[in-house]
Structure formats: C-alpha cells, structure tokens
Amino acid sequence: MNTLLRLTVTPSPHLHSKESVSNAMRDVLIALIPVTLVSVYIYRSYALLLIAVCLGMAVLTELLFRKIRRARATLSDGSAMVTGLLVALCFSPGTAWWTAALAVFIGIGLAKELMGGLGWNRYNPALFGRLSVILLIPIFHQVTYVFSPLKQNFGNVDILTQATPLALMAQGTGYPSLVQMSLAYQGGSLGETSALALLVGGLYLIYKKHITWHIPLSVIAAVAVMALLFGTNVLGVSSPLYHILGGGVLLGAFFMATDWVTSPITPVGKIIFGVTIGILLMVFRLFLPPTEGMAFSILIMNAFVPVIDRYTKRLKFGELKKTGDTLLGT
Numbered sequence: 001m002n003t004l005l006r007l008t009v010t011p012s013p014h015l016h017s018k019e020s021v022s023n024a025m026r027d028v029l030i031a032l033i034p035v036t037l038v039s040v041y042i043y044r045s046y047a048l049l050l051i052a053v054c055l056g057m058a059v060l061t062e063l064l065f066r067k068i069r070r071a072r073a074t075l076s077d078g079s080a081m082v083t084g085l086l087v088a089l090c091f092s093p094g095t096a097w098w099t100a101a102l103a104v105f106i107g108i109g110l111a112k113e114l115m116g117g118l119g120w121n122r123y124n125p126a127l128f129g130r131l132s133v134i135l136l137i138p139i140f141h142q143v144t145y146v147f148s149p150l151k152q153n154f155g156n157v158d159i160l161t162q163a164t165p166l167a168l169m170a171q172g173t174g175y176p177s178l179v180q181m182s183l184a185y186q187g188g189s190l191g192e193t194s195a196l197a198l199l200v201g202g203l204y205l206i207y208k209k210h211i212t213w214h215i216p217l218s219v220i221a222a223v224a225v226m227a228l229l230f231g232t233n234v235l236g237v238s239s240p241l242y243h244i245l246g247g248g249v250l251l252g253a254f255f256m257a258t259d260w261v262t263s264p265i266t267p268v269g270k271i272i273f274g275v276t277i278g279i280l281l282m283v284f285r286l287f288l289p290p291t292e293g294m295a296f297s298i299l300i301m302n303a304f305v306p307v308i309d310r311y312t313k314r315l316k317f318g319e320l321k322k323t324g325d326t327l328l329g330t
Contacts, residue, residue, distance in 0.1 A: 021118070024260075025078030027208050031201035032085055032255070038197050039089070039190035046093035047190050051085065053097045057104040058084030065113035079118050083108055086126035086255060089191030090248075090295070099137075103129035123302045124259050127295045134292065181245040191251040195244075202254030211258040214270035215277075219253040220244055222278025230286050247285065252277075252294040262302045269305075269312035277301050 039047045062080040066073045074080075087104050107129025115121045176185050182195045191198070205211045224240035243249065257263060257277055264273045277297045284293030 021077045024210050025082050027205065027210055028082050031204045034197035034200050035191055035194055038184055038194040042184060042186055042193050043093040049097060050091055050095060050100050051088045054084040054088035054100050054104050055081060057101040058108055061105050061108040065109050077118065080108055083125045087129055089251065090126065090130045090189050092189050099133055103133045106132045119261055121261055123299055124256055124262050127256055127299055131292060131295050131299065178241055189248065192248055195250050198250040198254060214267050215258050215263060215274040216253040218271045218274025219257060219278045222275045223249055223282055226279060226282035248294045252298055257298050262305060264305055264308045266312045266314060269308040272308055273301055
C-alpha cells in the first residue's frame with residue numbers, strides 16, 4: 001500500500017488575495033469609461049459603432065480561437081472586452097468598421113490566443129492589431145473596395161477634426177489650445193479626445209494598485225525632456241505639454257505600456273522600460289512622420305521585456321548579492 005503523501009510545500013507566510021483577473025479587467029473598463037464617454041459625446045454614432053463592432057468582434061474572436069484550440073472559453077475574465085475597447089479607442093471616428101474589426105481579430109486571435117492565451121502573449125494585443133491593419137491595408141485593398149458600400153455614414157466628419165494636434169503642428173496649420181487638449185478635443189483617435197479623462201482613469205488604476213507610477217511617469221518624463229531638447233527645432237513647439245497631451249501619450253502610458261503581461265516586473269525595470277518608450281516615441285515623432293509612434297515604441301520595447309527582467313531581477317529570498325569574491329553583508 002502506497003502511503004506516500006503528495007504535499008505541496010511552499011515557504012511561509014501564506015497569503016490570500018481577493019484580487020482576480022476578472023476584477024482587474026473590470027477596473028480597467030471602469031478606468032476607460034471617462035474617455036469613452038467623452039468620445040461618444042463628441043463623435044456620437046461614429047464612436048458608438050466602432051466601440052460596438054470592436055467589443056462584438058472581441059467576443060466572437062475569443063470564442064472562435066478557444067474552440068479551435070479546444071480550450072475552455074474565458075470571456076468571464078473580461079480581457080477580450082478590454083482589448084476590444086482599447087482597439088476602438090485607437091482608431092479615428094471615420095475609420096471603416098471592418099478595419100477596426102480586423103484589428104481586433106488579429107490582436108486577440110493572433111497576438112493573444114495563438115500565443116497561448118492570456119498571460120502568454122509577448123506583445124500588447126490591442127496595439128499589435130492596430131499596427132497590423134496599417135501594415136496590411138495595401139494587401140487588403142480589394143477587400144476594402146468590396147466593403148466600401150457598407151461604410152458607416154452618420155453625417156459629415158470634418159477632415160480637420162480627425163487630424164491629431166501633432167499632424168496639424170507638423171503641417172503648420174495651427175494647433176489647439178492646451179485647455180482644449182486637456183478637456184475635450186475633436187482630433188485624432190477616440191482615445192485622444194480628453195487628456196483629463198485619461199488621467200483620471202490612469203490615477204484610478206494606480207489607486208486600485210493594478211498599476212504603479214513607474215511606467216507612466218517615466219514615459220511622460222522622457223517625453224518632456226526630449227521635447228525641451230528638440231521639440232522647438234523640429235515642430236516649432238517648445239512646450240512639453242503639447243507633446244504629452246497629444247498623440248496618445250497618456251493612453252499609451254497608463255493603459256498600454258502598463259499591461260501586466262508585456263511589461264517588466266521590477267520597479268527599476270519599469271523605469272527603464274518607460275524611459276526607453278518615451279525616447280523612442282519622440283524619435284518617431286520628431287524625426288519621422290508623426291504617426292503611431294506610441295504604438296511602435298511600446299511594441300518594440302515589449303520585445304525587450306525578458307531582457308530587462310533578466311538584468312533587473314530581484315534577489316531570491318535569503319540570497320546575498322555577490323560583489324567580486326565577497327558577499328554583501330558578510
């Protein structure tokens with residue numbers, strides 16, 4: 001008779017947390033409510049349609065790929081809804097609905113599910129999907145032509161209201177006031193309509209301890225420093241606030257770069273990660289066409305997260321740091 005007991009032995013103390021993935025995702029959705037409401041107020045039916053399409057496609061895509069992988073459906077954790085909403089907020093109001101749907105399909109289907117599901121993805125799914133459709137649009141030109149009669153039309157959308165403040169600055173056609181960009185501005189993507197709404201949502205996530213200050217503050221600080229050093233020479237704007245409030249910096253800093261799976265785990269690593277994103281963003285913004293610099297910067301740094309974690313890892317419990325042939329503390 002086998003009397004061997006199979007016990008799971010772990011070091012004390014044993015702590016239990018009430019936190020769960022579903023609770024965390026719920027709080028992210030709550031944090032995104034302010035900017036979502038502002039975008040709906042400004043763009044009305046255009047914003048509502050994009051958000052509805054992205055949320056619906058997020059649900060369908062996760063169910064489809066879970067079925068293909070013969071895995072249990074995990075819609076209850078809310079991660080698909082978060083990705084869908086973030087994708088919608090990354091697009092301008094005049095974006096064709098099928099383009100946004102394709103971005104969600106690629107983001108959840110390829111960048112998340114085919115990588116192993118939640119917790120295994122190397123890249124932020126929402127940004128991966130967003131940039132994929134930009135790079136693949138020439139290939140899907142014929143598809144766009146076929147779907148063009150089905151494009152939404154809820155009235156005229158002024159082309160200027162879809163241009164980001166950075167694009168207007170680069171073209172020399174003027175730019176909005178800081179007050180407009182802070183409260184409510186008709187320009188860029190749905191997620192760029194209100195810097196104040198994004199800040200409120202980001203601070204809510206910090207308050208709930210789902211994210212820390214390290215990445216957002218590092219990104220913003222790096223953008224500010226780069227703007228002070230080079231902004232005036234390239235775009236003719238010396239105030240770092242224009243660079244911080246525009247171009248999706250706050251959306252990326254608080255909601256994309258802080259993704260738990262695709263960001264470093266140590267405070268030092270988070271600061272390195274955030275500063276590098278800010279520097280890369282400003283390189284894209286100042287010396288290249290100012291389009292999707294935040295998305296490219298975050299995805300590039302997602303690839304380096306394992307390296308950052310390796311070189312900034314904490315000591316194991318009870319381990320002493322080696323300095324040459326001696327041990328600290330001895």
